[in-house]
Amino acid sequence: MRAFNSWYEDAGVRVGPRRKPGDDLGKKFFPDHLIPHLGHPLVQALPDELRRYLSAQYLYQWLNFTAEFEIAVVVRATQQIADGRSGVSLERELRRDAMRICVDEQYHALHSVDVVDQVENSAGIPSLPYDFAPFLAHLDGIGESYPGHRKLVQLLQVVVFETLITSLIEDVPKDTEVMTVVRDTVRDHAEDERRHHAYFALFFKELWAQLDRSERETVSRLLPDVIIRSLQPATRSARAALGVAGFSPARTDQIIAESFDRQSVMAGITIASAKTVALLERCGVLDVPGARERFQNAGFTTVR
Numbered sequence: 341m342r343a344f345n346s347w348y349e350d351a352g353v354r355v356g357p358r359r360k361p362g363d364d365l366g367k368k369f370f371p372d373h374l375i376p377h378l379g380h381p382l383v384q385a386l387p388d389e390l391r392r393y394l395s396a397q398y399l400y401q402w403l404n405f406t407a408e409f410e411i412a413v414v415v416r417a418t419q420q421i422a423d424g425r426s427g428v429s430l431e432r433e434l435r436r437d438a439m440r441i442c443v444d445e446q447y448h449a450l451h452s453v454d455v456v457d458q459v460e461n462s463a464g465i466p467s468l469p470y471d472f473a474p475f476l477a478h479l480d481g482i483g484e485s486y487p488g489h490r491k492l493v494q495l496l497q498v499v500v501f502e503t504l505i506t507s508l509i510e511d512v513p514k515d516t517e518v519m520t521v522v523r524d525t526v527r528d529h530a531e532d533e534r535r536h537h538a539y540f541a542l543f544f545k546e547l548w549a550q551l552d553r554s555e556r557e558t559v560s561r562l563l564p565d566v567i568i569r570s571l572q573p574a575t576r577s578a579r580a581a582l583g584v585a586g587f588s589p590a591r592t593d594q595i596i597a598e599s600f601d602r603q604s605v606m607a608g609i610t611i612a613s614a615k616t617v618a619l620l621e622r623c624g625v626l627d628v629p630g631a632r633e634r635f636q637n638a639g640f641t642t643v644r
């Protein structure tokens with residue numbers, strides 16, 4: 341597809357430099373406003389050093405999450421598309437583009453852990469252990485009620501994730517208070533993801549066109565949950581970091597509950613998935629009988 345015409349000249353893995361920490365390590369690890377618990381009054385009252393520790397851990401968990409997600413979720417489904425095993429028939433060039441995406445995502449995973457390693461060394465703040473398994477189990481849990489559609493669920497996960505626009509991707513590169521290595525890392529990643537976004541919008545159109553009526557009904561039932569579970573903020577790492585910062589388990593629970601309350605989490609999900617939902621609308625997903633109501637009931641207040 342057109343978005344991939346210049347892949348050999350533009351892709352991060354082909355032409356991007358290795359990002360290394362510079363001499364601005366005194367700057368922020370991550371924008372404060374993107375770390376929900378950092379705005380909590382109990383956390384605001386902490387000494388600067390501990391707040392810095394919490395932001396470093398937030399950056400690490402985001403990078404570690406990215407590294408795992410790319411391989412376990414994005415490559416898992418995209419390789420099937422590349423190999424012609426996805427159940428969606430595609431012309432050869434589109435399968436080759438899927439292969440290029442797999443290469444991009446492997447590189448994003450490496451890029452992410454490479455930055456964790458280097459920032460750990462330069463800043464002298466070690467990363468807490470990261471466990472991706474609970475997130476993946478939760479995300480894949482959607483397929484459990486639809487065992488015959490496991491592959492379809494995996495394709496939907498990747499379509500949703502690759503068409504989301506999170507405030508993180510938008511805000512971090514512009515934030516001059518954040519250290520350059522972090523801004524460059526997010527910007528590099530976002531540049532590749534623009535191509536992926538175009539690809540998965542097209543892929544979903546093909547997928548949808550090839551489904552029969554009962555499969556369309558299933559997809560329209562699955563999607564609200566796929567979107568919510570893909571975007572639900574993981575709080576385990578934040579919990580662990582708050583513990584190290586000295587909060588008791590009860591205080592930690594309180595901070596997490598108050599910083600990640602249902603209403604603001606759902607508001608964030610609605611904003612981040614606006615482009616995805618618009619794609620679904622264009623393809624006719626919301627015209628399946630009952631689909632609009634299912635999205636509304638799930639909390640997508642912008643769906644009318």
Ligand SMILES: [Fe+2]
Pocket residue numbers: 410444445448529533
């Ligand atoms: Fe990626």
Ligand SMILES: [Fe+2]
Pocket residue numbers: 414445502532533536
């Ligand atoms: Fe991607």
